[in-house]
Amino acid sequence: MSQTADPRVRWTMTDLELLPDISNRYEIIDGELLVTKALHWGHQKSTTNTTAELCEQFFE
Numbered sequence: 001m002s003q004t005a006d007p008r009v010r011w012t013m014t015d016l017e018l019l020p021d022i023s024n025r026y027e028i029i030d031g032e033l034l035v036t037k038a039l040h041w042g043h044q045k046s047t048t049n050t051t052a053e054l055c056e057q058f059f060e
Contacts, residue, residue, distance in 0.1 A: 009033075 010031035019026055023038040 008031075011028045011033040012031075013028065015033070016026055016028065025036045025038055027034045027036075
């Protein structure tokens with residue numbers, strides 16, 4: 001009798017500690033590792049500006 005192992009790797013939070021701390025964003029969803037690049041500073045700046053404009057209009 002032989003056993004078959006699930007070929008799919010199940011990532012855990014502990015595994016995240018072993019990954020390099022570079023500009024990638026790591027997420028684990030349902031045991032699957034997802035890697036995306038960090039957003040460009042220009043995108044972050046435009047998001048901040050948009051948030052500031054919305055706050056001025058709705059909260060003042």
